[in-house]
Amino acid sequence: MKQEIKHGPSFASLFLDLEPGEKIRTEAGAMAGMSSNMKITTKVYGGFIRALIRKFLGGESVFQNTYTPDGEAGQLILSPSKPGEIRHVTLENGKPMILQASAFLAGSPDISMKTAYGGLKSMISGEGLFLLKMGGQGDLWFNAYGNITEIDVDGEYIVDTGHIVAFEDGLKFKVKKVGGLKSMLLSGEGFVMKFSGQGKLYIQSRTISSLLGWITPMLPS
């Protein structure tokens, strides 16, 4: 397999050249283009109920697709639904990665996906902080709205919940208020995630919820 992320960071798309027999699992609807010999199978991953929960809380689709070229090599072009950057990581056994639910783009067919709750507080925070735990061994591509910044946390670090894209499972986190009651109500920050430990954290430079918050008052009533 040959991979290339092109048109980034604003409009990153993933171009994969697959050999016969190689398989890639993708988020539903992510295919922009493909060779005519590419075969698609559609399946529910991680159990139907959990997939439904993912769909309603995380905005991730219930179904995922697996693509494989038939007979000869083939190309697959994947594009996220929102404009922004794509990152690739190689997952290793015992070193899972946590993704914000709508960040999953594609991965090796054998990586596992489990839903993980960001805690009750994150639900209340309205950021849709619903997390996926990606485990196993293989490739993982995730995407964001805006640019992705990689932060090496060693100690403690605080991030607005809406800006979380992914983090290594070794990091612990707590969802908390940004300050006192006054800051909570007036700072425009709401809930934040406080990370502790050591590991990589990926954050996005923009959030969909801010875009929605800006556009909603402008809609005609």
Next chain:
Amino acid sequence: MKIEIQNRPAYAIADVHLELGESVISEGGAMVSMTTDITVTTSTMSTGGGAGGLLKGLKRMLTGESFFLNKFTSSTGGHVSFAPTLIGDVEHITLDGTTNLVVQSSSFMACSEGLSMDTQFGGMKSLFAGESLFWIQFSGSGELLLNSFGGIFCKEIDGSFIVDTGHIVAFEDTLEYKIKKVGGLKATLLSGEGLVTEFYGKGRLFMQTHNASAFGGLLGPKLPPRQR
């Protein structure tokens, strides 16, 4: 006519430099700025002459493009700049009269006066593909400016290739296409891909990295309902 495109790919804007007496035609609302020698006329014009301006305007409306087009004419030599509605790229394509270009209707931004523009029906199946039913076919020789949601890239097709219809910007009419199911019944209904377009033959296909309806579909359900 000289064309420069700046701020690519995210916030592309095209500067069209016109000679004395030269004109450029654009989609309504695309003009950003211009020199004061430019006069603007708005009509249902069909570029490249031909009768039935009104009919062409009506057909264009069906494509989701504007009924009226604007014509910018320079009296002394000047320039006009154009920008698309959505964030994304602008591509400049020169047609030499040998190959026609079929453009997905919302991708048209501007063209030189010599090109002729005609509306094509995409076939009933394209309706079910959830995309625009109509294409605009450009023929003749001249300059064409297309816009995209996201970046634009060119795919040289020799054989066949499948695309999600929402990622098509334009294609040369040497390519044939058909709308087909992405896979079996289950994949077609549940994959989020549904119907796709398969191109075959030899020619250039211009694709956009992002799909405006997919982004709209992401935002839409989170917006308050539209009220009458």
